[in-house]
Amino acid sequence: MSNWVAGLEAVLSVQVLLFIVLGLVIGIVVGALPGISATVGVAVLLPFTFTLEPLTGMMLLLGIYGGAVYAGSIPAILIRAPGTPASAASVLDGHEMTKKGEASQALTISVIASCVGGLLGVIALGLFAPALAGFALSFGPAEYFMLAVLALTVVASVAENNIVKGLLAGVLGFAIAMIGFDTIQAFPRFTFGTTNLAAGIQFIPVMIGLFAVSEALLQFERRQSISLTERIISRFRPTFGWFKKLVPSSLLSSAIGFIVGVIPGTGGDIASFVAYNESKRFARGEKQFGEGDPRGVSSAEAAKNAGTAGALVPMLTLGIPGDVTSAILIGAITVHGLRPGPGLFTGSPDLVYGIFIGFFVAYLILLVIGLAGIKVWVKSIQAVPTQYLWPTVMVLSVIGAYALRANPFDVFVMLFFGVVGYFMIKGGFPVAPLIIGLILGPIAESGYRRTMLINDGSFAWLLQPIPLVLLILTLLSIAFSVSRTFRRSG
Template sequence: MEAFLAGMATLTDPLILGMILAGTVLGIVVGALPGISGSTTIALLLPLTIGVSPIAALAFMGSIYCAANFGGSITAILVNAPGDPSASATAIEGYRLAERGQAGLALGMAAVASAIGGIFSVVMLIFAAPLLARAAYSFGPPEYFALAVFGLSMCAAIGGDGRVKNLMTAALGVLLATVGIDLTSGVERYSFGIMELSDGINFVPVLIGLFAVSEMLDQSTRRAEEPKLITMDAAKLPTLADFRKCARAIGLGSVIGAFIGALPALGATTAALVGYNETQRWSKHKHEFGHGALEGVAGPESANNAAVGGSMVPTLALGIPGSATTAIILAGLIVQGVRPGPHLFNEQPVLLYAVFASMLAANLLYLVLGLGMAKLFARISLIPPTILWPAVFVLSIIGAYGPNQSMGDVVIMLVAGGVGFLFRRHGFSPAPLIMGLVLGGMLEEALKQSMIIFDQNPLGFAQRPIALLLLAVTLAGLLGPMLLRMLRMMRPQKEAV
């Protein structure tokens, strides 16, 4: 308790508060810029943290990490270009709301859901870190494989015209994830002698192409239509009734995000996509999904921010990063002379609680900043399309080029834009492709490792209860609706007889 209070007391230090404020503002800005993610910013600014105390350095990095996830939702909602990959699920419904002139509603909900998800995960981190870490690490390759299959099966419910189309797009994403050098054998796959493809397909340019560029191309085909007049209603914020409607989505997203974040390698992007799926599955307003469902913003936003706290669990408790950003934070900790691991909870509890306190403060701060600036951000949707969409394309180019400074990524983004445009015209949702691309690598690796563990006998999965349960739920989820439909079709026939 003493350590907890001492950690919280660090928030009274003006330097720490200043670092949190700077980190939060910077996080929102870089999160909103496509191509500059929170991890890139922390990596770029890591040398600046060497001169300050470990607590101040961690407060700064933690604040950027927390706020960048929220920042990513701003451009996702306004122009369908997720500033951060974790905001891709937010774009599905958020952009539809902005199109209807309700950008303020979506932005306000994103700010509140993000803050609640973030605060929930930090509270979980404080009270349940050792427990969560133990649960996460009872997962071996078979469980990861089953979890990835389960995640992909949930794509069936994401937008688009049908379950088969969604699963097909997800499978295409998994196939794309196999492009490049196979890490176990060193064999090049589908690179066709193109050097840029040897390292595999980076999902950032694919994401930008599928969402932002395809949207621009789609807009270009509708130039002859009467332009939709977006009124200043765009700047209206959500009401108490809206929050009440989304309470279940926020709760569900927070729990899912905190758990998925705690699993190594599954970060905020996966948490947001699973959060979106589950929100839709448990929603009482399923018909709104795909047309601008506010719950579809609340669910993934609370999930991706809850994953931030969750991913700090393995980073701090075991010294194993839960995501790319926490890997950089881990490096920052080591630079500061702090060695994360189970002993950290005994040796430096004040430092740990100071980190938790600064993350709590960052979440509260971006709630205030996000709500305060939502009206201002929402006005972006009032910019004429003749100026807005060319600007989105130019920012997409920078977003695709930025992370690896590769022209190959720009080409991939343009191709993905063309594919995304075709998808839209034929009722395919782009989100399952992203999920397949994100989970594909883990799926293959986990399957290969599992088969080695089971001595190449696939029945070995039957000996792992968690994996078996996940696979059974997946099968039930995929075949259940089909069986129900068949039963419904048989019933009238029986009545007729």
């Protein structure tokens, strides 16, 4: 209890609270710009924390982290251009709601579910961090491979209306992930002798191209702007029944998001799609996921924000980053002469428990800012003249792709996959499975090859407890998706 009191006293200072708010505001701006991910925002602001107290600096960066992960869904919902990779799943139902004139409702769901997932994730972080970190440490290559295979079954559920096209898109994403240096033997693959391809295809330019640029091309073809009518900014008042409908998906997705986030190397990108898949699996009612179902938005939003808290578990207790952003946060701690790990809990309890409490407070503040800003987000899009809206999206997409590594090649990658996404949509191929395959491909390949090397080519590892459980869940997932598709077609 004394540690919690020390953490609370550290957080309840004017300076810390001001930097939390500042971080949230910066994070919202960063996240709302397509391609400028939370990682970029945290990395850019990292040097400014070197002269601050450790907790103050960490809360500035965590504010940016949480704010950017939430705000990435604003352009995803309004203009089908995810601001951050973790917001890609929010496009599926969020933008469909916008096209129905329900953008205000979608944005309301986004901020509420984001904060619910974040708050529940932080509570779980504070209560179960040491035990969950120990569980994540038990994951070896076999467990990582089977986890990736289980997550890849999301492809079938995301594209239930056409499983074959969905699987083809997923395989294409997996193939793209193979470009670059081999993860085991370090020899170049599919690079055609070019240095740029040797570094692999970066995820963010691909995502921007598939979602934002392809949509802009479609709108140019139709010679019309996104349908931002007065219906979008019509007043939306949540009711008790509305909350009741979204509670199950939000709670389930928060739990899934946190658990997936604890596993190093995953983060909110994978967590949002896995949670979306599971919520869709157990959905009931007339509306279907992918067609503007509010539960799809709430599941993706809750999971990705709970995943941010989950990613801090291995970072704080083991010194192992849960995702790319938490790797930068490790640098923010070590620059002050501190070392993440078990010793941090005993040597600097005010910092650790201050992070727990401060991150919780950040989501409470984010809830207020997000709800107050819904009309601002929509009106800011409407303020752009219709003839300039999609050219503006294209310009922001170029900036976002270039900002990743300051490499013009990433801009060409973005434009190329914009054209690929355009033809995929025209041909009825879903783009989400390609993204999923691109994310999970390296995890699956590395895990499988390392496992086979360790076991001398034997498949006996499939009988180990965790891989066996994951295999059973994978088979059940595939069987459920196929049977549901047959029921619909029948």
